[in-house]
Amino acid sequence: MTGIKEWLYRHTFSEKSIAPLIIFRILFGIMMFLSTLRFMLNGWVHDLYIEPSYFFTYLGFDWVKPFDLYGISLLFGLLLLSTIFIALGFFYRISTIVFFICFTYIELIDKTNYLNHYYFISLVAFLLMFLPANKGCSLDTYLGFTSKQEKVQAWSINILKFQMAIVYIFAGISKLNYDWLFEAQPLRNWLKHQTDLPLIGELMQYEFTAYLFSWGGALFDLFIVFILLNNRFRIYGYTLVIIFHGLTAVMFPIGVFPYVMIVSTLIFFSPEFHKNIVVWIQARTARKSKNKVQTEIKAATQNKGTISLLLGLYILIQLIVPLRYLAYPGDLFWTEQGYRFSWRVMLIEKAGYAQFFVHHPENGMKKLIDNKEYLTPQQEKMMSTQPDMILQFAHHLRDQYTDTVIIESNGAEINIKEPKVTAEVYVSLFNKGSRLFIDSDVNLSKIKRGFHHKDWILQNEN
Amino acid sequence: MSDLFKIQSIMRILKVFLFVGVVLLSFSCKKRGCMDENAINYDADAQIADNATCTYLPFEKTEMLSNICDNYIVPAYTNFNEKNIALSNSLSLFSSNPTVDAFEALKQTWKDALLSWQQVCFLDFGPAAFVILNNQVNLHPVDTDVVNNNISLGVYNLEQASNNDAKGYQALDYLLHQPGMSDQDHVTYFMSNGNAMTYLTDVVENIKYWSNYILTEWTTSYQDSFKSNSSSESNAQGSSISNLVNGLCYHYESIIRKGKIGLPLGSFNGFSQQEMPDLVECYYRQESLPFAIESVSAMKKFINGESFNTPENRLGLDDYINFVGATQNSSALSSIINSQIDLVIDKLGKLNDPLSNEITTNKPAVTEAYSALQQLVPYLKVDMTSALGVLITYQDNDGD
Incomplete structure (x- = not known):
């Protein structure tokens, strides 16, 4: 001693x-x-x-x-x-x-x-x-x-x-x-x-x-x-x-x-x-x-x-x-929970593609979002593979559509109070093939940001 | 005592030998070797993977670039240019001798030229991206008001971006297939309306100018830099491979998938997803599918490294993907991409022109075709770009 x-x-x-x-x-x-x-x-x-x-x-x-x-x-x-x-x-x-x-x-x-x-x-x-x-x-x-x-x-x-x-x-x-x-x-x-x-x-x-x-x-x-x-x-x-x-x-x-x-x-x-x-x-x-x-x-x-x-x-x-x-379940490279600020350099090869949908909460109508309208190519690329950023972007979309009235080209009036936001995300890790990354039915607008485990990330089946 | 001791130690040594022998034996029964089929020393008899010994033929990126440049890109642009010269010639014939026959020949050369554009449209990088060639020759939908206005005024500048949707093949689609007019009506229209005839000529000459421009750019300066431009930092931004893959993905996603099918189908039209049938390519000719199918088939040919004029298949993106050993659902990615493109062609082939009608009367079939087109996006944009190490690197990254 x-x-x-x-x-x-x-x-x-x-x-x-x-x-x-x-x-x-x-x-x-x-x-x-x-x-x-x-x-x-x-x-x-x-x-x-x-x-x-x-x-x-x-x-x-x-x-x-x-x-x-x-x-x-x-x-x-x-x-x-x-x-x-x-x-x-x-x-x-x-x-x-x-x-x-x-x-x-x-x-x-x-x-x-x-x-x-x-x-x-x-x-x-x-x-x-x-x-x-x-x-x-x-x-x-x-x-x-x-x-x-x-x-x-x-x-x-x-x-x-x-x-x-x-x-x-x-x-x-x-x-x-x-x-x-x-x-x-x-x-x-x-x-x-x-x-x-x-x-x-x-x-x-x-x-x-x-x-x-x-x-x-x-x-x-x-x-x-x-x-x-x-x-x-x-x-x-x-x-x-x-x-x-x-x-x-x-x-x-x-x-x-x-x-x-x-x-x-x-x-x-x-x-x-x-x-x-x-x-x-x-x-x-x-x-x-x-x-x-x-x-x-x-x-x-x-x-x-x-x-x-x-x-x-x-x-x-x-x-x-x-x-x-260590506090999170699941494959670290897939979920990236606790990934940043940890000196993980050049460790993974990951690519993704994300499509977001804003849903009318009642009548089942949904709109496909053009990510480019909100994000730069670099932002879109980084977001598509990182769950916390996917969630943040979904919240941003929620905020854009909360309490809005939209008149569409065919004259339809779309009245939204609390939109539902879902995402269809495909991610490929180590070139083993793109597969669904998160639960595409989950309403991201209701999920809270935070350090708790994101159970809406799907298992990596590789 | 000492004898016993000796015997014990001999036994011990024997045991060790026995153990080592069994281990060696068990290894020699199962043959170790490279079990990756893409390797040159692939060992079909091997039972234990010893993939660290795998050796691959070095992938000659420059050889691939040379092949796709010399055997696809340049011949395809040459053909594109020739088809536009033919279009221009048949227009001259028509204007000097305006008959129904000459008009029909003109329409045919227009269709041939537009088909030749589909074979190069996805080469959306380098000089083509620099001048936004797609907007110069085939922006759709055409703005018929601007077209008619230009004709009646007789004063316009086709170089201006504001006239992009009043020129190109889609303006010709309108001018050559005006609603409610027979071939004879068109002949009469162009004979009696000098402005219209001039406009028609100007639009054709403008396309011809651009096809000549793009061919000249490639054959004079760009092809050399394209063939040699492999950045040392992998296939980083600015390298030929990055340029062409990004251009191809962009064009497929935005112009082919979205522009040709998705937009008219209404998939991008807000919450109501209202169909917009008048947004189909060649709305006035009432024939869109051959063009869509041609663009996807040509893209397949290009990805596979096929020559434009002959059925020869040399080094292409598919070989590069195989070299890297990229898989999707444990099949080779290159075959997944090929079968997805086949599926797209198959689904599009099941539709009937006019597509604008099909969208409203047989929406499920069009939706099915669109889904097939959509599924190809991640295969190209995620799997292919990542396999080829094409990064969007306009700033540093540390790979995480």
């Missing part, structure tokens, strides 16, 4: 060089700047936040709205500015808060755009708000807004390592399932489209390659953190990181995620490694800084009880959230 306690204490409160944190801040700022800029230059602000007329909000966050063109542009402007400030270490605390709020707000607007790496960025930004990553190589110290610091308590760096570990290890655990290991799905399907890759394309024709990639990927995710933690093997580990993420970047349209991981894993390198970079930066930028180096850690950060409690709470939440799917 005392051994564990000691170990925990040492990894939380012993004094460590601040260098890794400084470098992490700078790289994070630069990466976020580039990825935000890329997002804007691709025109995605318009495509994802202006064009849609409806947004799939998260439960409890229905108040999050994209505003209008000016509102969302302002958000992105602030976001971009804060990334520059973070990289420069300028008004660091405010910048990280602004970044966290803007970024998280934007991500909360529409589930359609959920990506694990956005969630990762939100979490890192949240942590950075509490970390003294501006106490070196920053405008804040240069201008004397804050004092320089050589040392930080170990938790400031270890919590970031912990966060990386959570991402990899849970991604690894989620790969330990029958489809991934023994059917090599979905890679088996995906690799078959890759036979024209330069150099390695030849390999893609062998089924063996899919198994190799599947098992290799699972082992990599499970153990890479431990390799990176080891002084002797770190350099090999990092080589693996570059190869692994480099391969995924070449093969799949996953944007900046591989690069985010390649850069973020540098946090595992030794303080000396980071110090060398700090010295290199200082040699090129440093004039006499106005502040003395502060050798002791400030008293404010000395409240060890509170720090331990908060860290413990954060760690606990990070451990529980990805496991919440």
Whole structure:
């Protein structure tokens, strides 16, 4: 017991060089700047936040709205500015808060755009708000807004390592399932489209390659953190990181995620490694800084009880959230209950097709809805395979038709108070054939949103 | 003691050997091997699946693209263009010598040209999608008011989108089959009405312009980029395969299934689902089914990689689907798609023209045909696109 306690204490409160944190801040700022800029230059602000007329909000966050063109542009402007400030270490605390709020707000607007790496960025930004990553190589110290610091308590760096570990290890655990290991799905399907890759394309024709990639990927995710933690093997580990993420970047349209991981894993390198970079930066930028180096850690950060409690709470939440799917019956890949926020990356190949019907509650008349009238192609695609989004869209349709009078082209007057909404949805998982996804008779307008089990999802008969 | 000890240990070793032997024996009885029929090393005698050893012929995407380009798309557009030149020629004959015979010949060349359009309509990507070719040549229903207005004014610009529903084959359908007029009446009408004759000519020339445009686009620049354009990121958006699959799915769903049958049947008409028989294709000729059937049959040919002019069958989307091993209800997806298309053709074949009458007098049969058309949508849009790894990827995804 005392051994564990000691170990925990040492990894939380012993004094460590601040260098890794400084470098992490700078790289994070630069990466976020580039990825935000890329997002804007691709025109995605318009495509994802202006064009849609409806947004799939998260439960409890229905108040999050994209505003209008000016509102969302302002958000992105602030976001971009804060990334520059973070990289420069300028008004660091405010910048990280602004970044966290803007970024998280934007991500909360529409589930359609959920990506694990956005969630990762939100979490890192949240942590950075509490970390003294501006106490070196920053405008804040240069201008004397804050004092320089050589040392930080170990938790400031270890919590970031912990966060990386959570991402990899849970991604690894989620790969330990029958489809991934023994059917090599979905890679088996995906690799078959890759036979024209330069150099390695030849390999893609062998089924063996899919198994190799599947098992290799699972082992990599499970153990890479431990390799990176080891002084002797770190350099090999990092080589693996570059190869692994480099391969995924070449093969799949996953944007900046591989690069985010390649850069973020540098946090595992030794303080000396980071110090060398700090010295290199200082040699090129440093004039006499106005502040003395502060050798002791400030008293404010000395409240060890509170720090331990908060860290413990954060760690606990990070451990529980990805496991919440265990509380639901049924096939996780089919129902996707508890799927998001769980580091499940590239795990499933799923496609769907949904037709919605609004029924007159009394006379049995029903109208086929043209989804395109309400949703963008991307929204429609994501909605067709995810039950919670199907339900949300059904509710949106219900709201559109509640208490309406419609005069149709043949003069018929349709009077609706409480419409019934049903959906005929076909979904294919791992290319095993599309089949009915939810009970097409169930009146979705009466089903409540929530975290309870959705018993109107049909069994996957594969 | 020591002897006993020895015997015991020998026994133990023997037991181990026995166990290993039994295990080896039980494995050697059942032959291990690749049990996937699509693999080149498929082992018919194998009893234990060892599918990790399966080896497949690499699927030559570029070879497939070359085949469907050289043997279907370009010949089909060439034929489409030739049929429109023939249409234009027979119109010249008619205008220089307006007889009932010449008029009937004109109607026949019009029908041939429209049938040739059905064979290329679903190639709704690349240059065709860029100019929205469907709206240029075959937007329906025709707006007869605009047609008549254009004729009486004698001033119009067929390049304007507002005239899209007053030109193309559907405008010709109206002009050549005006209600209550015999062939002789039509001849008289065009002889006496110079504006009408000019309009007829302009509409035909406009179609001919577009068929020439699309053929030229393909034969000059687009075919090379089409054949080579395989993105490294799978079949991501912008790759030829993604373009053609998305175009085909879109056209089938919106123009063939919905436009040709679903809309006139009333399936999309609000709560009352009131039939709208005048929305059928070629309403004025009172003949719609051959066109619908031709579009679906041609699509089948295309999916199967058949050549346009000969019955040869080379690499097509069906082979690609087989290569991936996609299934539906444990049958090969390619055969499911083929039999569903056959079912569609069969159901449409059981209907009688005029379709506009059939919709009101024999609605159950039309509904049955529509259901068959509808069932094909998920097979194409879900199963085929997912099998071919065609993603709608206008932004990043992490595969979940």
